[in-house]
Amino acid sequence: MDDKYIKELRNALSVLNSIKSFPDYYVNYLQKHKIENFSDFFDLLDYFKEHLQSNNGLGEEEKIIISHVKSLLEKVRYKNNSSKLFITTNHLKPNEEFINSFLEEYHLVETDNLYFKEIKPRRFKTITEKIVLYGIDGRKLYTLFEKYKGYNHPFIFYLISEPLINAKNYSQGISILEESLKYAFRYPNIYWNSLYGLEGCMWALFNIQFLLKKDGISVIDKKISLFRIKLLKLIYLYLTRYICIHSNDPRIIDCYSNRGRLVKDYSMDFIAIFGLGVNPEIQCLSDYYLGYQSAIKFNLFAPPFMQLRWESMKLYRHGSHIPNSTGGYQDIEDRTWMELVRDGEIRSIHFAKFFLSEFENYDYNLTNDQIKYICNYAKERNKDDFENYTNNLKSKQT
Structure with missing residues (x-):
């Protein structure tokens, strides 16, 4: 283990000294146990927490300190791990309890109408692929967005933007997608350890490259240095991360x-x-x-x-x-x-x-200003055609 990580571990454990009984407990603990890896450190915290609980010494302050130390150890373990693509860090996961409620309400926005759209350009010579588009109640979708936009979650922004972009309501859809991209193009990304956050960032990046197309990416590349390479590498990284975990x-x-x-x-x-x-x-x-x-x-x-x-x-x-x-x-x-x-x-x-x-x-x-420039250019390339598009879909169903 790198010396700088050992130092960080010691700093994390020193926080426990603010709990009065920890120094003596730690000395006694080392007589029976060895601490050689991260699992051993977490065992120490769990045993110490049990010790406090059994001696009526586990108050709110002690709980907060132990939780904080666990979070510090998780960060150090992640930094010191050679397989970061494959691991998630529980203490770095954001609170996403609201996502389940959002998904339940999102499905209520869908209508009973189904539309089939051929994928173009075709990916296969001998297979014609079609995607199923669910009808969406626009007013309910707007209400849902207003309710959940304050959570600032890339998955919510991506999922709300998807039906708008599919329906060629690009001006609104891309503006919402822009909020997802602010997380996708930024490190550290607080949603790196989140299944939903990762998915939102991943598809937001994939969708913006689809909207820009190759020539649009080339235009932006002249304004934002190495944009094409950054975008392709990031999409590849997010897709691989999702596969790995x-x-x-x-x-x-x-x-x-x-x-x-x-x-x-x-x-x-x-x-x-x-x-x-x-x-x-x-x-x-x-x-x-x-x-x-x-x-x-x-x-x-x-x-x-x-x-x-x-x-x-x-x-x-x-x-x-x-x-x-x-x-x-x-x-x-x-x-x-x-x-x-x-x-x-x-x-x-x-x-x-x-x-x-x-x-x-x-x-x-990328900065927020750069992301805004990218999205504004995507809107210029993709003009709103919502009414014609939806009317054509409906006529094909009859």
């Missing part, structure tokens, strides 16, 4: 497929990001297969999930998403299809760890 969540299928698509769509940029010797198509091949593999794990066998396997196979056999007469990577590489998938998975963790180190160094941080 939510392996039992079916939504990782979307994370894998969208990460693969991101690398495919910006392959020239990722050549520079990944560096020499790393082929972005191998990463794409790997992500598509891992998405398919995850779908099988959750017993999902619909055509779009099976298509992920086919897309991965085509890249391996033909070096293209369109079958052709060339041998693809099965002739070029001395590794099998599954070996390439596994190598791509390992590399994705390596890249995300490096991106996280840059994020922690504040390399991707």
